[in-house]
Amino acid sequence: MSSRALKRLQQQRLEQQAQELEQESDQESIPDSSSKAQNLFDLLNAGDDDNDDDNDNNDAVSEDERPATPPPVERTPSPAKKSKKKNKKKKGKAKEKPMDDLEALDKAIQEAAAERGQQGESSMPATNTHERRQLLSINYRYLDAEAEMKRMFGSRVVNSESRAVGRVIKRSRLTTPKVDWAPYKNQGLHMELIETVNGVQYFAFKHDETYQDAQLQFLNAVAMHDPNALMFLIQVHPYHVDGLLQVSEMAKQSGDWTVAGDCIERALYACERAFHPHFTFGSGTVRLSYQRAENRSFFLAIFRHIQFLTRRGCWRTAFEFNKLLFSLDPDNDPLGALLSMDSFALSAKEYSYLTRMYKNWKTSGKVYPVDMSDLPNFAFTSAVAQFKLDGCPSGDYTDEGSQMLREALVKFPTVLPNLYSKLGESNNQKLPLSDSAPDVYLDLLETLLVERNHELYKEPEILRWLEENAALVASAVEKQPQRQTQVQCELNKEIPLSVCRHIVLSDIQSLLAYLPSSVTNASFNMYDPLPPADSTTGYDINERIRARGGSGNNPAAANNMFDQLIQTLRGASRARQVPADTVNAIRQMIENMGLYGGGQPGDRLPGAFPEDEDVDAERFHDDEANAAGAEEDADVQRELQELMDGVTEEDLEIQRALAETYDRRNNADSHNEQRE
Known part of the structure; x- marks a missing residue:
């Protein structure tokens, strides 16, 4: 109590x-009734x-x-x-x-x-103290990347492109909505309050039936490795979060960073529009469980957004978003936000915050050490921050920042030669015991520190400060070695899964070699990398498949696909209404493909879920029939794509194209029957 x-x-x-x-x-x-x-x-x-x-x-x-x-x-x-x-x-x-x-x-x-x-x-820290709330709180003012760019380059430069005039867009804290985005319409993504414990509120995203249907289409498109189906899904559901994350990854791999970043911003906007009224993410007292599958999209969208912010040099905004990511689940830190917190704080010149975090934050001791001084990245970067706060003093280095640096060098002597090597320095200065290989988890954390923060040590005064303090502690390390041989936490036998996710998402190639075989041998998708073993969801995906008829071979699925196709054609042709003849022709084509029942497995639209009896049935009798069926499916898919791309206001001859497609398909079926 x-x-x-x-x-x-x-x-x-x-x-x-x-x-x-x-x-x-x-x-x-x-007696004395007059007295008060x-x-x-x-x-x-x-x-x-x-x-x-x-x-x-x-x-x-x-x-x-x-x-x-x-x-x-x-x-x-x-x-x-x-x-x-x-x-x-x-x-x-x-x-x-x-x-x-x-x-x-x-x-x-x-x-x-x-x-x-x-x-x-x-060893368990208090979950809702005043100091922890202060460290987890978010300043909404610094979540605007455009505002930060204006502070750096001036409003005239940032506003050089004329602002488009159009419809009014609802204000957002996480991103700046663009006028060329599709009008937002809630397609079934919501948030609910699960419980409140010790002043901390636990929330979860929720999918209604409409969003669940879109999620099934998304999973089907990913399973078939079909980018066209994925793009079709985004056209119909422009604010489907998982779909936007996957399209962003595709655009990034192709080098289109503008589209990739735009998809992430749309995903954040969709999540924010679904927030619960009490989800005040800036207070530091709201939580989302990464164990819940519906929540993970929001975590990943923030992580990817941070990466795009760093490419633009918006360090202050990236720092605030990193705090937001960490505050959603600070006890478990599922995406390793604590491993980059120090780097963003230094780049944003938030030295005071970094030193407060170093001195006051305590972890549960499960994934990270309880004290921040035992975490390599915080041990070194906090010393730099304190050195900056002290005014970069020189001389005998008796200031607090220098003392913190010497403690870090004694605990983690391997960092020094690795840092010199990364900086390209010819200094052969080494500390005793720095040649011995540390624990693999500790080695990973030290390498991550060097990869992320080596640029900060290029300042002449910082480099000189590092060299002189290293010379002071050389004898102390030799006489009283206090080097840590492993990370001081419970899960130190191998790299924790949350840290593996951080490495996979960080795109630092030199760190991929540290991933254990259990990760490298596993198959996973980038829209949900390395999901937790105890993952839960608010609904049964298999039950939802059965509720829709078990496959795409049912009238409900066909009508749904038909409506989506018509909606896409309207958007592509920018016409107010698709001609009735075209609508009837498309409906006839879908019927002929077997979506209304009675069709063979090869007649289904690509991506339809198979029925139970189809699993055990023998679809093809020989290699020739197998090749013919695969070619037939490819032709159908290609023709559908051509149909969607080719409809315009002037082109109303789609009936002829559909008739030719229908004739070719009948001829192919007759040819296959004769050969069999």
């Missing part, structure tokens, strides 16, 4: 005592003045969550029909009850204090 709850309980009991004493006073007729009654809650608050500071760590984020102070107790006349006999029985007990209640409260307070003492002795 928290001290706030105990205080509330004590107030309620004192209020009850006051009412009972007033009933007695009415019976006994107190003393407010018992004033006494209670007076006794708690010294404890206000101690209770700050248990407060919630918002002042609105503080319990309201009860009004002063006023005298109210007791009912006239009260039993005198009953009041006389209460009279004798009323004098003893306050003392008993206070003793009970004291006992409860002592028990609560004992529980807090036991918790303080454990």
